[in-house]
Amino acid sequence: EDQVTQSPEALRLQEGESSSLNCSYTVSGLRGLFWYRQDPGKGPEFLFTLYSAGEEKEKERLKATLTKKESFLHITAPKPEDSATYLCAVRPLNYQLIWGAGTKLIIKP
């Protein structure tokens, strides 16, 4: 069964304290892994797409990486404005996205 699991459920960091969020997946053929950011009461905003193991993408303080079993979203020297819920989704062979439950990231000043 296709499945996506994100960990931890919530993560509290001090401003400037780097860390990583995890997205583990089991799918019947990966056609893409997506990271989105969601602020409270709003729709998700697209961050990255990764397609093959070893691929990396960066945007400001965020870097996403991909292996055959999981993806990491690394956040370097975070700021309070990075606080949000980060969602991971995978696209299997049938093209319909499977979403993780998200990681709520809180950055304290």
Next chain:
Amino acid sequence: DGGITQSPKYLFRKEGQNVTLSCEQNLNHDAMYWYRQDPGQGLRLIYYSQIVNDFQKGDIAEGYSVSREKKESFPLTVTSAQKNPTAFYLCASSTGVSNVLTFGAGSRLTVL
């Protein structure tokens, strides 16, 4: 600015009532989607449409209905048959079934 507009932002429904959530996009995207978001769960697909006058059921279509009469519009009706409709509803669109989704700001439905 191009984007997706969902309305209303908040909606309250009494037991036994049908309600319709609006979703309009000016991105010229072919595909549109409706997702439901509940606390502690991943987004779940309700319905999607790849072209006008055609739509397919997602994983949790029971108790919901949609129409796609125009490329720009994809309204969702939550019927009285949906037993637990309280949730945050998200509309999204993409240029194709395999492309990145653009989301609206969401509509929060509460059953009184």
